[in-house]
Amino acid sequence: MRIVLVGPPGAGKGTQAAYLAENLSIPHISTGDLFRANISQGTPLGLQAKEYMNAGHLVPDEVTIGMAEDRMRQDDAAQGFLLDGFPRNIGQAEALDTFLSAHRLKLDAVLDLEVPEEEVVRRIAGRRICRNDSSHVFHAEYSRPVKEAVCDECGGELYQREDDSEETVRKRLAVYHSETEPIIDYYKKQGLVTTISALGAVTEVTERAMRALPRG
Template sequence: MRIVLVGPPGAGKGTQAAFLAKNLGIPHISTGDLFRANISQGTDLGKQAKAYMDAGNLVPDEVTIGMAKDRMEQADAANGFLLDGFPRNVSQAEALDEMLNAESMKLDAVLDLEVPEDEVVKRIAGRRICRKDSSHVFHVEYKKPQQDGVCDVCGGELYQRDDDSEETVRTRLEVYHTQTEPIIDYYKAQGLVVTISALGKVEEVTARAMEALKSKADDK
């Protein structure tokens, strides 16, 4: 299957993408991973991206599209892929369609993870990260540390990242509504969108997603 995963920040896209890709036996292709890989490997696209990022500018669509194209042409993506973070806007969605059409391919589904805005704010603004090891993540409501402000694993100080503040989260949501949400309508016009609730336990959301994708495949 060739799938695009969409949803607001805090919807759990990265977590769900990893589980779904494993269950479906296809690679999880995330924009963040593409950027890190290209920059660390010193590819031409990576150098271009780094130059824009170092200057504090957004990376142009054509650079992101080029990275995605290179990745989708790798052997492990021959039988499908799950895109996470790409396309991010309608221009990128149109470019993806052109790429796939050129190879006589098409998307099978666009999975839309739906989460109420207040829940997104609660999820992200409540996160607390360990200063000693950023992989130790807690939450003031959903995963409380045994002692306030102290990491259960290593005893490091827990803090809220600047980009996890409520004000920043609401700004990120505005960007999502303005730039990314329009791709849902774009794909709805192609009959590709399946929307599921991303509320509940991780495994419940994964089961919901797998059932929705199966139903979509059965409809074809």
């Protein structure tokens, strides 16, 4: 099974990708993991990416595509994979099609996680992170600490990351709409897209996604 997971920031793609990959026994391939692995291992692509990132520039598509292709060639991806964060634009989607065609493979499904824009803003802008341990995460509305701005786990100060401010979230959504959303129409023309509501409990969303996958 070869799947692409698409959705705006705050849709829960990472969480759903992990559950789906486990259920389907295929690797979860995320752009973030690809970058971290290549940079930490000092691969030629990782060194290129680090150079661009250190200069404050976006990593070019060809570097991201190269990392994704290398990962999809690995043995554990022979029977399938779940792509999360790649492709993120039409150029990357076309490159993925070319790669799959060259290996006589094809995508089985594109799952589009749908969340209303205001819900995305609420989810991300409400996050509060512990300064002592970033794995301690709370939410101003959905998962409030017992004491305002104090971590229940360790007593550390809770704060809002700069990336989580409402202004930044809306900018990230604008980028998603202009760059990534067009790949949904691209894949719709191939008959691959199923749109799934990402509202509700994590398990409910996973069940919807599993039901949307082709059988056989």
